[in-house]
Amino acid sequence: MTVPAVSTFSFPTTIDFGVGAVAGLGDRLAGLGVSRPLVVTDGGLVEMAAFERVREALDAAGVSSPVFSGVEPNPTDANVSAGVEAFKGDACDGVVAVGGGSALDVGKTVRLKSTHDEPLIEFDDAKDGASRIRNEMPPMIAIPTTAGTGSEVARSAVITVAEAGRKVIIFSPYLIANVAVCDPALTVGLPPHLTASTGMDALSHNLEAVAATGYHPICEAIGLQGISLVAGHLRKAVTDGDDLMARHQMLMASMMGAIAFQKGLGAAHSLAHPLSTELGMQHGLANALVLPNVVRFNREAAGDAYARAAHYFGASTRRTGDDDVVEAFATAIEQLNADIGLPGSLSAAGVSRDDLPRLADLAFEDACHTLNPRPCNRDDLLALYEAACG
Numbered sequence: 001m002t003v004p005a006v007s008t009f010s011f012p013t014t015i016d017f018g019v020g021a022v023a024g025l026g027d028r029l030a031g032l033g034v035s036r037p038l039v040v041t042d043g044g045l046v047e048m049a050a051f052e053r054v055r056e057a058l059d060a061a062g063v064s065s066p067v068f069s070g071v072e073p074n075p076t077d078a079n080v081s082a083g084v085e086a087f088k089g090d091a092c093d094g095v096v097a098v099g100g101g102s103a104l105d106v107g108k109t110v111r112l113k114s115t116h117d118e119p120l121i122e123f124d125d126a127k128d129g130a131s132r133i134r135n136e137m138p139p140m141i142a143i144p145t146t147a148g149t150g151s152e153v154a155r156s157a158v159i160t161v162a163e164a165g166r167k168v169i170i171f172s173p174y175l176i177a178n179v180a181v182c183d184p185a186l187t188v189g190l191p192p193h194l195t196a197s198t199g200m201d202a203l204s205h206n207l208e209a210v211a212a213t214g215y216h217p218i219c220e221a222i223g224l225q226g227i228s229l230v231a232g233h234l235r236k237a238v239t240d241g242d243d244l245m246a247r248h249q250m251l252m253a254s255m256m257g258a259i260a261f262q263k264g265l266g267a268a269h270s271l272a273h274p275l276s277t278e279l280g281m282q283h284g285l286a287n288a289l290v291l292p293n294v295v296r297f298n299r300e301a302a303g304d305a306y307a308r309a310a311h312y313f314g315a316s317t318r319r320t321g322d323d324d325v326v327e328a329f330a331t332a333i334e335q336l337n338a339d340i341g342l343p344g345s346l347s348a349a350g351v352s353r354d355d356l357p358r359l360a361d362l363a364f365e366d367a368c369h370t371l372n373p374r375p376c377n378r379d380d381l382l383a384l385y386e387a388a389c390g
Helices: 021-032 049-060 077-089 101-113 192-211 217-239 244-260 267-279 283-297 299-313 323-339 353-365 367-371 378-389
Strands: 007-010 014-017 037-040 094-099 140-144 156-161 166-171 179-182
Touching: 014 021, 014 244, 021 049, 021 094, 021 140, 021 179, 037 077, 037 101, 049 094, 077 101, 077 156, 094 101, 101 140, 101 156, 101 166, 156 267, 166 267, 179 244, 192 217, 192 244, 192 267, 192 283, 192 299, 192 323, 217 244, 217 299, 217 323, 267 283, 267 353, 267 367, 267 378, 283 299, 283 323, 283 378, 299 323, 353 378
Parallel strands: 014 179, 037 094, 094 140, 140 179
Antiparallel strands: 007 014, 156 166
C-alpha cells in the first residue's frame, strides 16, 4: 500500500496531514496573519532532525521565530509562566508548538495565559474552569513529533500545577489549535521505547473514549477506528521506525484518540496521572501498565464496547460482552505491551507498593474516573494499582 499524499481536512481543526506537510508551514502562518511566532518545544527536540525540518520550513518562508525550549516531560505551571514571559518579551504574535503532548500543551497554555491574567489553577476543568476562558488568544499551529497524545487536535491541556500538587486538566474549545500540521516523517526519528509508550497512549485514549459514559456515537466510531490502527501498526512502528506507512497510521490513530476523548476518559487516566506527577513516569507507559486491569474492572459495565475493540486484537467475539472475550482482550493488551518492549508491571517499572496509598489518594482527586463506565472509589483505585504491580 502506498503512503497517502498530503490531505487537508477539518474536524474541527484545520489539519494538514501527510508526508511533507510541514513544507506548508509558512503559508499557514501567513494565512493566520502571524509574522513572529514563538516556537514552543523541549530542549531535547531542538537537537533532532524533526525540529530542523520545522526550522527549515520557517526559514524558507522568511519567518522570524524565537524559540522557547523550557518544556519538561511532565510540564508544570512554571514552564508555562516562563513561556509567557518569552512570548511577551519577544513581542510574538502567535505560537508554533512542536513536539509531543508536553510541548503542545504548554503551547496552548502559553497562548491562554498571554491574554488571561488569572492563576492557572482557576482554569481547572474540575472547577468549571472552561467558563473563565475567553476566545481571546493569539493563533497557534501545532506540529506533533510523536504519535500518542493527539494534543494537536485536542481541546485540552494537562499541566502540573504546584498549588494543587497534581495534574490539572484545562478544557475549552478555544484551546484548539488553529491549524495542525501532521507530518509522519517528523516521527521517524522517535526511539523505539518512546514509539511504544506514546503508541499505547493513543490506544488508551481511543479505548477509554469508546467505553466512557455518555452518548456520543461519533466519538465511539472514531475511537474504534483508532484502536484498529494501533492494533495493526504499532508493532511495526516500533520494530521498523523507518516504515512510513506504520508512522502514518499511528499518527492518525493518535489524532483520532484525541478527537474521540472529547466524550471522556476513565480510570486508567486517573491512575496514570499521579504516576507521572509523583514518580516521573512517562504518561503513555503509565497508561499502558494500568490499562489491562482497568479493562478487567470494567467488564460488566463495558463488556460490549470491549468486545468490539477486541475484534481488532484477534480476540474471539462469538458472544458480545462475554467475560471470556473481555479477559482475552485484557490479555491481548498485555501481550502488545510485551511485544513492544514495555515492562510487564508497575513493579517492573520501579514503582514501590509503599507508594500506592498516596497515589490512590491523588488518583481519586483526578476527574477522569468520573466518566469511567463503572463507578470507582478510592479503594477501587488502590486495588487497581495493586493489581497492576503484579
